[in-house]
Amino acid sequence: MALDIKICGLKTEAALASAIDGGASHVGFIFFPKSPRYVTPQEAGVLRARASGKAKAVAVIVDADDAFLDAIVAAMEPDMLQLHGAESPERVAVVKARYGLPVMKALAVQEAADLARVAPYRGIADRFLFDARPPAGSELPGGNGVRFDWTILAGLDAGVDYMLSGGLDAANIGDALRLANPPGIDISSGVESAPGVKDAALIEAFFKAVAAARNDRAA
């Protein structure tokens, strides 16, 4: 089975090159001003041009209004929108129709009951991103480097397309793939040397760990 791999929170050409060289299927750009990974629509536009034809460019947005979304879509021309706030199913539908782009809805998971939040978005969101619930006091809805109990995803309907996210790194990705067998994975903090600072060696180590885990499973 193919595995999508998204490296999120890219800010520099060097980090983007590491992600693409490693085999990322998706690269993510953060439009949340409080994030150490924040980029302007114009900066993201320059980076996404380098990714064209190599990886899908994902704009990560938190409860943005139409004016900000218009600016992001115009300057960056993303392949996909990741809505990482409290966007309702109705808002997801409006955003999807307004831009004609696929939408990935991020949902926080802490306990099995959280999976009930998937149903209202089915048939509207093209994909889900299951992330850990932010720690108390965090200003960031994502990118916190915190994991959740991946076995919860065993309760998910088999038809739900998603990326597994939250606290992944080279050391734990093997367990994550074995326990959840997700169609896609997403990582940010686990390939950083400091918040917002991507590290080429950590990116390379992550891809190697993914490949090793997949080879073990195929053997």
Ligand SMILES: O=C(O)c1ccccc1NCC(=O)[C@H](O)[C@H](O)COP(=O)(O)O
């Ligand atoms: O990464 C951020 O700073 C961020 C800020 C606001 C909304 C979403 C954000 N990240 C979204 C992602 O897709 C991250 O890759 C995901 O939350 C996993 O992050 P991590 O646990 O650090 O690997």
